Amino acid sequence: MQLFWQDLVNGILVGGIFALVALGFSLVWGIMNIINLAHGSFVMLGAYLSYVLFSTWHVDPFLSIPIGFVVLFVFGYCIQRFVINFVVRAPILTTFLLTFGLSLLIVNFALLVFHGDVKGITTQYSGSNFSIGDVTVAWVKLWTLIVALVITALMQLWLTRSKTGRAIRAMAMDVDAAQLSGVRVAHLYAIVFGLGAGLAGAAGVLISLSYSLQPSMGDPFVITAFVVCVLGGLGSVQGALLGGLIFGVLEAFGSQYIGTGLQDAVALVVLLIVLIVRPRGLLGKAAA
Amino acid sequence: VALGGITGNANALRVTAGILIALAFVPLLHSGYYENLGRSVLMFATLSLGWNIIGGYAGYVSFGNVVFFGLGSYVTAVLWQHWHQQSILLAIVCAMAVGVSFALVLGIPILRLRGHYFGIATLGIALATQEIVSNVDWLGAGSGLTVRPVDAYSTYYYAMWIVCAASMLATYLIARSKLGYAFVAIRENEEAAAVLGVDPTRYKVIAWAISAAMAAAAGAVFAGANGFMDPPTAFALDNNVFPIVMTILGGVGTVAGPLVGALILTTINETLWSHFPQIHTLFFGAVIVVVVVFLPRGLLWLLNTRGGWKGIAGSLGAYRV
Numbered sequence: 364m365q366l367f368w369q370d371l372v373n374g375i376l377v378g379g380i381f382a383l384v385a386l387g388f389s390l391v392w393g394i395m396n397i398i399n400l401a402h403g404s405f406v407m408l409g410a411y412l413s414y415v416l417f418s419t420w421h422v423d424p425f426l427s428i429p430i431g432f433v434v435l436f437v438f439g440y441c442i443q444r445f446v447i448n449f450v451v452r453a454p455i456l457t458t459f460l461l462t463f464g465l466s467l468l469i470v471n472f473a474l475l476v477f478h479g480d481v482k483g484i485t486t487q488y489s490g491s492n493f494s495i496g497d498v499t500v501a502w503v504k505l506w507t508l509i510v511a512l513v514i515t516a517l518m519q520l521w522l523t524r525s526k527t528g529r530a531i532r533a534m535a536m537d538v539d540a541a542q543l544s545g546v547r548v549a550h551l552y553a554i555v556f557g558l559g560a561g562l563a564g565a566a567g568v569l570i571s572l573s574y575s576l577q578p579s580m581g582d583p584f585v586i587t588a589f590v591v592c593v594l595g596g597l598g599s600v601q602g603a604l605l606g607g608l609i610f611g612v613l614e615a616f617g618s619q620y621i622g623t624g625l626q627d628a629v630a631l632v633v634l635l636i637v638l639i640v641r642p643r644g645l646l647g648k649a650a651a
Numbered sequence: 652v653a654l655g656g657i658t659g660n661a662n663a664l665r666v667t668a669g670i671l672i673a674l675a676f677v678p679l680l681h682s683g684y685y686e687n688l689g690r691s692v693l694m695f696a697t698l699s700l701g702w703n704i705i706g707g708y709a710g711y712v713s714f715g716n717v718v719f720f721g722l723g724s725y726v727t728a729v730l731w732q733h734w735h736q737q738s739i740l741l742a743i744v745c746a747m748a749v750g751v752s753f754a755l756v757l758g759i760p761i762l763r764l765r766g767h768y769f770g771i772a773t774l775g776i777a778l779a780t781q782e783i784v785s786n787v788d789w790l791g792a793g794s795g796l797t798v799r800p801v802d803a804y805s806t807y808y809y810a811m812w813i814v815c816a817a818s819m820l821a822t823y824l825i826a827r828s829k830l831g832y833a834f835v836a837i838r839e840n841e842e843a844a845a846v847l848g849v850d851p852t853r854y855k856v857i858a859w860a861i862s863a864a865m866a867a868a869a870g871a872v873f874a875g876a877n878g879f880m881d882p883p884t885a886f887a888l889d890n891n892v893f894p895i896v897m898t899i900l901g902g903v904g905t906v907a908g909p910l911v912g913a914l915i916l917t918t919i920n921e922t923l924w925s926h927f928p929q930i931h932t933l934f935f936g937a938v939i940v941v942v943v944v945f946l947p948r949g950l951l952w953l954l955n956t957r958g959g960w961k962g963i964a965g966s967l968g969a970y971r972v
Binding site for chain 1: 706712760761763764767768770771772774775776778779782783786892895896899903929930932933935936937938939940943944947948970971972
């Protein structure tokens with residue numbers, strides 16, 4: 364029973380990161396209909412930013428979170444405004460291919476700058492943990508989860524309460540009608556893509572605390588984000604959160620009870636079942 | 652996106668058929684490098700043609716066609732290693748049978764899904780299959796199986812050529828048949844197609860099965876030539892993504908497009924690899940970005956534009972907001 368609770372806790376802790384990575388991916392996909400394959404490379408850039416700040420100026424990674432968000436936001440805004448915007452109304456495959464090219468560019472550029480060797484961040488609090496009964500919880504992972512939850516909540520508030528957030532949701536419903544109503548579509552598209560990149564960057568900073576760093580480290584997160592989005596329902600903030608936590612727990616249980624090598628297979632089989640039984644995701648709305 | 656009818660631009664098709672025939676003579680150069688390059692082109696062309704049936708004609712974007720390639724290559728490995736049946740022809744036939752059965756069994760539930768959700772389901776199938784194969788000892792688990800080539804090396808080249816030519820001919824014949832029109836009807840408007848008597852699920856499963864047969868055949872030949880098969884080789888991410896990229900570059904939903912795309916991108920990739928190994932992937936990424944931004948409708952579309960450079964320049968930014 365102790366193992367069960369430990370796995371559950373570990374799964375939820377990891378699920379917070381999955382949710383944060385998936386949130387940005389889900390926004391860009393749900394609002395702009397772009398499957399952003401470069402999302403993982405934004406996560407990687409965030410992690411390396413945190414690494415550089417930490418190893419050069421000893422900036423605590425938790426303080427790097429807003430820096431990672433802002434830097435990646437600006438980067439994402441420029442990519443959307445000056446590159447993707449040229450083909451943003453093309454069929455989804457075109458932008459899919461474009462972001463694949465962008466991710467190759469970014470990852471290999473990082474490989475030139477940072478080289479391929481594995482890097483890591485070790486802070487004074489890296490190894491510290493506490494116990495509740497038999498269950499051990501690492502402080503870093505708990506704070507990572509809390510920060511991820513706070514960012515997700517802020518995102519949801521901003522999207523539903525602010526004027527820009529409402530304009531963004533209007534674009535998701537009907538981009539032409541939004542444009543006719545005076546929404547600056549090109550600018551707002553760039554804001555949404557920037558937000559997606561910013562959230563990936565913030566997630567990358569958090570990830571740098573508990574994962575090792577490599578230029579290709581972001582790729583698995585794209586696939587995770589894919590799955591989490593579908594589990595929770597596309598373009599929904601609560602969906603990304605729920606999907607992330609479920610996916611984290613599934614992976615933890617999968618590796619414990621079925622075999623370490625099969626943890627992803629378990630999660631993916633569950634995904635297939637969810638898709639077949641409930642094709643719009645757990646919290647997804649019916650097709651427009 | 653009509654590129655001169657359901658089979659694509661007629662001139663492009665003639666030129667491409669010529670290129671395919673020319674590729675049959677590559678082994679006569681007696682150069683291992685060109686033979687490998689040619690076989691890569693043919694392999695990627697076959698994978699692209701397979702993807703084009705489901706993704707291009709039926710409009711259902713699959714992110715997991717590599718699963719059929721991987722299964723096909725494992726069929727060869729098992730036949731040769733475990734059962735000592737070292738015939739490339741038998742391997743191709745068995746691989747196609749396994750690929751088609753797999754597509755039929757999984758296609759019936761997942762092809763009820765629409766659009767992106769189908770894409771994710773296929774990606775899930777590919778990743779899950781790779782993990783399962785990596786854990787089956789009989790299939791060599793993570794360390795793989797040896798596939799000792801028995802025939803002369805060029806045999807595999809010619810086998811790949813035949814698989815590719817057959818796939819292209821099949822695409823041409825399917826596109827011109829009732830089947831092809833049913834696929835395109837589903838792509839353009841599934842509800843309208845259903846109202847007119849096209850059973851969408853049935854035709855989508857057929858499209859996926861044909862697509863699977865092509866990819867599995869390519870995998871079977873690849874395994875024979877490669878001499879070794881492990882999960883990362885059989886289910887390589889490149890073999891999943893490149894065919895999509897190549898088809899889009901050449902022209903989606905045309906007969907000639909997949910081969911044109913495969914020829915150009917495989918050659919660029921190989922040349923960059925041999926001259927700039929450090930930064931070849933960086934260049935490859937840049938090539939994709941430039942092509943997509945300036946030629947979002949594929950290369951073959953250029954042949955159909957009227958008004959020369961002015962027409963092309965005018966169409967730039969057609970998809971801007």
